[in-house]
Amino acid sequence: MRSERRTGEARAAFWMLLPALSLIAVFFVLPILASFLLSLTDFDLYALASPRNARFVGLANYVRLAEDPTFWKALRNTFLFVLAGGPASVAVALGAALLVNARVTRFKTLFRTAFFAPVVTTMVAVATVWRFLYHPRVGLFNRALDLVGLAPIDWLGDPRWALLSICLLAVWKNFGYQAILFVAGLQAIPESLYEAARIEGAGPWQQFRHITLPSLAPTFLFVAVTTSIGYFQLFSEPYVMTPDGGPLGSTLSVAFLMYREGFRWWNLGYGAAIAFALFAVILIATRLQLQLFGRRA
Amino acid sequence: MSRLALPFALVLLLAGCARKTETVVRFWGLGREGEEVKKLVPRFERLHPGVRVEVQQIPWTAAHEKLLTALVGGAPPDVAQIGNTWIPEFAALGAVAPLDERIARTPDFRPADFFGGIWRTNVIDGRVYGVPWYVDTRLLFYRKDMLAEVGFPEMPRTWSAWRTAMDRLKAKNGPDKFPILLPKDEWQQPVALAQALGATILRDGGRYGAFRSPEVERAFSFLIGIYRAGLAPLVGREQVSNLYQDFAAGQFAIVITGPWNLGQFHDRLPPERQGDWATAPLPAPDGQPWPGAGVAGGASLVLFRRTPVPEAAWAFLEFLSRPDMQAQLYRLTGDMPPRASVWQATGLARDPGAAAFARQLEHVEPAPLVPEWEQICSKIPPALEEATRGERPLEQILADLDREVDQILEKRRWLLERNPHPHAF
Amino acid sequence: MRRRLSRFAAATAIHATLLALAVASLVPLAWMVSASFMPQGEATAFPPALVPSRPTLDNYVDLFARLKFGRALANSILFAATVTAISLLLNTLAGYALAKLRFRRRERIFDGLVAALVLPSQVAMLPLFLMLRALGFINTAWGVVLPGMASLFGIFLVRQYALSLPDELLDAARVDGASEFRIYRSIVLPLCRPILVSLGIFTFLGSWNDFLWPLIVLSDERRQTLPVALANLLGEHALDIELMMAGAVLTVLPVLVLFLAFQRYYIEGITLGSVKE
Numbered sequence: 001m002r003s004e005r006r007t008g009e010a011r012a013a014f015w016m017l018l019p020a021l022s023l024i025a026v027f028f029v030l031p032i033l034a035s036f037l038l039s040l041t042d043f044d045l046y047a048l049a050s051p052r053n054a055r056f057v058g059l060a061n062y063v064r065l066a067e068d069p070t071f072w073k074a075l076r077n078t079f080l081f082v083l084a085g086g087p088a089s090v091a092v093a094l095g096a097a098l099l100v101n102a103r104v105t106r107f108k109t110l111f112r113t114a115f116f117a118p119v120v121t122t123m124v125a126v127a128t129v130w131r132f133l134y135h136p137r138v139g140l141f142n143r144a145l146d147l148v149g150l151a152p153i154d155w156l157g158d159p160r161w162a163l164l165s166i167c168l169l170a171v172w173k174n175f176g177y178q179a180i181l182f183v184a185g186l187q188a189i190p191e192s193l194y195e196a197a198r199i200e201g202a203g204p205w206q207q208f209r210h211i212t213l214p215s216l217a218p219t220f221l222f223v224a225v226t227t228s229i230g231y232f233q234l235f236s237e238p239y240v241m242t243p244d245g246g247p248l249g250s251t252l253s254v255a256f257l258m259y260r261e262g263f264r265w266w267n268l269g270y271g272a273a274i275a276f277a278l279f280a281v282i283l284i285a286t287r288l289q290l291q292l293f294g295r296r297a
Numbered sequence: 298m299s300r301l302a303l304p305f306a307l308v309l310l311l312a313g314c315a316r317k318t319e320t321v322v323r324f325w326g327l328g329r330e331g332e333e334v335k336k337l338v339p340r341f342e343r344l345h346p347g348v349r350v351e352v353q354q355i356p357w358t359a360a361h362e363k364l365l366t367a368l369v370g371g372a373p374p375d376v377a378q379i380g381n382t383w384i385p386e387f388a389a390l391g392a393v394a395p396l397d398e399r400i401a402r403t404p405d406f407r408p409a410d411f412f413g414g415i416w417r418t419n420v421i422d423g424r425v426y427g428v429p430w431y432v433d434t435r436l437l438f439y440r441k442d443m444l445a446e447v448g449f450p451e452m453p454r455t456w457s458a459w460r461t462a463m464d465r466l467k468a469k470n471g472p473d474k475f476p477i478l479l480p481k482d483e484w485q486q487p488v489a490l491a492q493a494l495g496a497t498i499l500r501d502g503g504r505y506g507a508f509r510s511p512e513v514e515r516a517f518s519f520l521i522g523i524y525r526a527g528l529a530p531l532v533g534r535e536q537v538s539n540l541y542q543d544f545a546a547g548q549f550a551i552v553i554t555g556p557w558n559l560g561q562f563h564d565r566l567p568p569e570r571q572g573d574w575a576t577a578p579l580p581a582p583d584g585q586p587w588p589g590a591g592v593a594g595g596a597s598l599v600l601f602r603r604t605p606v607p608e609a610a611w612a613f614l615e616f617l618s619r620p621d622m623q624a625q626l627y628r629l630t631g632d633m634p635p636r637a638s639v640w641q642a643t644g645l646a647r648d649p650g651a652a653a654f655a656r657q658l659e660h661v662e663p664a665p666l667v668p669e670w671e672q673i674c675s676k677i678p679p680a681l682e683e684a685t686r687g688e689r690p691l692e693q694i695l696a697d698l699d700r701e702v703d704q705i706l707e708k709r710r711w712l713l714e715r716n717p718h719p720h721a722f
Numbered sequence: 723m724r725r726r727l728s729r730f731a732a733a734t735a736i737h738a739t740l741l742a743l744a745v746a747s748l749v750p751l752a753w754m755v756s757a758s759f760m761p762q763g764e765a766t767a768f769p770p771a772l773v774p775s776r777p778t779l780d781n782y783v784d785l786f787a788r789l790k791f792g793r794a795l796a797n798s799i800l801f802a803a804t805v806t807a808i809s810l811l812l813n814t815l816a817g818y819a820l821a822k823l824r825f826r827r828r829e830r831i832f833d834g835l836v837a838a839l840v841l842p843s844q845v846a847m848l849p850l851f852l853m854l855r856a857l858g859f860i861n862t863a864w865g866v867v868l869p870g871m872a873s874l875f876g877i878f879l880v881r882q883y884a885l886s887l888p889d890e891l892l893d894a895a896r897v898d899g900a901s902e903f904r905i906y907r908s909i910v911l912p913l914c915r916p917i918l919v920s921l922g923i924f925t926f927l928g929s930w931n932d933f934l935w936p937l938i939v940l941s942d943e944r945r946q947t948l949p950v951a952l953a954n955l956l957g958e959h960a961l962d963i964e965l966m967m968a969g970a971v972l973t974v975l976p977v978l979v980l981f982l983a984f985q986r987y988y989i990e991g992i993t994l995g996s997v998k999e
Contacts (some may be wrong), residue, residue, distance in 0.1 A: 010825035020816035023872035033848035036824055046708060049390045061647050093732030099740050105734040114744035120981040122931045124949040125970035128956055129754045138766040184993035233842050236933050244482055255844055262848050263938055264362050265672045275845040286840055353943050358958030367941040369862030
């Protein structure tokens with residue numbers, strides 16, 4: 001009887017899974033495999049006109065990538081985004097979460113809503129607003145600097161500032177999301193742990209170090225990994241704010257480079273190679289993080 | 298209920314049929330022209346009953362991308378305005394139809410009426426792929442009064458005199474004002490200056506880059522010198538919030554820009570400034586005849602090969618190319634007509650502001666006619682900016698530029714080896 | 723006494739910091755709304771204008787009348803709603819199956835899906851474009867909707883939630899002779915309402931805000947969604963700040979309203995995915 005029920009369940013499971021999984025297979029997995037094959041050819045605009053113009057070139061695209069200073073620049077920029085933006089947004093998010101979750105805090109929901117508002121807004125829209133806020137002469141940020149007597153900064157035109165300006169936007173937009181995750185993690189910590197510590201005379205800093213941080217470790221890992229994956233894939237912000245790749249190419253991200261090569265110049269083979277290189281980088285970085293931070297969990 | 302169904306269905310059927318006999322021509326216009334051309338459509342539709350024209354306007358910044366995406370995606374328009382530097386690319390893709398036979402069949406269509414240098418930009422391998430719609434070349438708009446103050450009643454005609462004038466303007470007007478505005482994200486200036494010296498930009502029939510040449514170095518150095526001496530701010534087009542205000546206030550004494558600004562300067566500069574500005578063709582390198590070469594820019598009208606309505610589409614294209622319609626376009630946008638007869642008819646030939654353009658248009662060089670040009674020219678401004686910031690020597694930067702360009706052209710070399718005349722798609 | 727004072731000081735400091743953060747979060751958005759009502763040119767005037775001197779609807783009228791943003795709005799609503807509806811249907815089925823139905827290799831399949839979460843969608847885009855082009859879906863609604871329908875994250879979320887459904891209830895129904903699909907319809911779906919709401923909002927938001935893919939697929943301005951139309955506007959009217967801000971407000975307002983109405987569900991849904999792991 002039980003085995004009959006089991007085959008009934010298995011059959012139902014097959015039909016229930018079929019639609020979603022086949023869509024994923026056709027529109028996600030298949031293209032990714034095809035992407036790899038594409039990266040082994042020099043498929044480009046000429047090939048789109050006539051397939052005879054495509055050649056199989058093996059790993060030549062990857063070799064070319066390794067020798068392409070623009071790719072390395074984009075990779076460097078992307079790492080800077082991840083290493084500057086990632087910890088920054090996590091730090092702000094954790095701080096905000098701790099403050100919102102504190103016992104003395106009132107109006108928790110209001111604060112939570114305020115922090116989360118930037119998260120749900122469309123990136124193109126906010127990038128447009130921030131592009132104007134960053135305008136060297138009429139933008140609000142420089143006007144504010146002027147008010148306190150500081151010299152104006154060329155936020156998007158100065159190679160030293162452009163990348164940080166975009167990071168600032170990304171942090172502003174995302175910290176609310178991460179803060180909510182941290183709040184959930186904080187709320188899952190049993191109050192009894194804190195009480196026991198207080199009875200033993202531990203002060204707030206010790207409570208933080210020995211209870212809060214370790215308990216947050218899984219949440220921290222999740223947030224760190226998802227945040228860095230997001231920053232590795234950064235596209236909309238540089239595309240809207242610095243459409244030419246920024247001063248001296250300082251805001252060109254790998255995803256933006258892939259878009260440019262693939263959809264602006266239609267060097268599809270080369271673009272696919274860039275996409276795969278990005279994938280490889282993300283994979284390695286994620287593994288590293290899981291190993292580094294996962295151990296402490 | 299069912300009694301009404303039959304007549305109702307008949308009405309729908311008839312309405313559907315009526316819609317089907319109407320031919321729709323889809324036209325993509327770019328930038329301002331895309332908006333203004335809509336005003337020319339009603340006249341065409343009256344002349345061609347049963348034909349409707351749908352105009353879609355695309356911003357210039359995204360135009361090249363969008364056109365290619367539409368082509369690749371299989372949904373291009375029937376007729377479009379495209380930048381004339383894109384014609385080699387579209388022809389190589391087999392996207393646009395050769396127009397020679399249609400032109401020959403159309404009475405009153407005289408190719409000789411068009412400026413030679415401009416017409417040539419539309420001819421690939423001996424066949425015509427586009428009809429010039431308007432011309433664009435960049436030259437100097439300047440503050441006569443400010444230049445007179447430093448001893449130049451007229452715009453200088455040589456590079457060295459030009460530089461002297463700018464140095465004097467800087468000395469006189471102080472560090473907050475700039476003698477000239479040269480947006481760092483435009484390729485036309487470095488290319489024009491290099492071509493004025495005789496540079497070819499590419500060599501061997503467009504197979505290799507030729508940036509590592511003394512002419513290009515000289516042109517680049519001239520521009521770098523201007524930026525480094527603080528004579529021009531190192532900013533992009535978009536960072537100038539209001540060009541007209543700045544020009545009127547003397548923030549810039551010289552601006553290199555195109556014909557659309559003739560009308561804009563008339564409209565947007567305050568009345569007290571109207572007598573203070575003039576236009577002049579580009580100065581020439583010392584020892585060369587004046588004026589210096591300009592870039593043969595502008596837009597052409599093309600017919601897409603796969604259009605389902607070729608006759609109606611050609612009718613619209615030809616309609617827009619007529620002298621009276623080009624005159625209309627000029628009145629609506631300030632864009633300069635590519636036909637000499639229209640210059641006469643609109644009185645443009647007698648307009649003092651336009652005189653400089655007429656002069657310059659006789660000395661324009663097309664940009665290299667290779668399909669990859671759009672990609673190649675996007676590499677020039679970053680190279681210039683990097684050279685200006687001085688972190689690496691100019692020679693190295695130009696060598697790297699050549700290497701990049703050679704890589705871009707690799708496919709073209711392979712195709713040309715296979716078939717020296719590839720336009721038989 | 724001292725402890726009460728220091729607690730008061732701490733509370734003030736905490737609230738002050740939170741207030742500062744909240745202001746920082748909201749000021750750009752507030753300015754966006756304010757500028758959208760300013761007459762042309764006021765946003766760039768000197769001295770700076772923070773509120774419009776004479777509020778006007780001109781920019782919005784311009785957006786709808788001349789620039790046909792109403793069409794982009796309709797497209798955004800249509801596409802997001804379609805994706806959400808189909809997505810909910812398919813992903814809840816799959817998520818439930820992975821949580822509660824017993825079959826071989828269930829965990830292997832689930833682990834595979836989780837691993838696939840790491841794959842960046844940009845890798846798939848180029849061939850996906852070629853594939854849809856071959857099928858004739860470029861520049862159509864299906865071109866945008868199809869790739870968005872099955873969502874790894876959605877399946878993951880539903881599965882996590884469905885794990886907590888009581889097995890006894892399901893087994894009892896099976897003993898009574900109900901088919902799996904019957905069980906799903908009558909018992910599971912009603913119990914899953916909270917996660918359905920969360921996932922629905924999440925999917926709608928994601929589809930509404932999607933930029934890169936619609937940018938690539940939709941070249942016809944009649945089919946463009948709001949983010950793409952806004953980016954188009956930026957290309958042509960970059961210096962017309964007030965108009966741009968009106969466009970931005972239009973793009974952001976519907977999802978902001980949606981979020982405000984359903985924030986509890988949305989936030990619960992997100993946290994579900996992270997904390998349980």
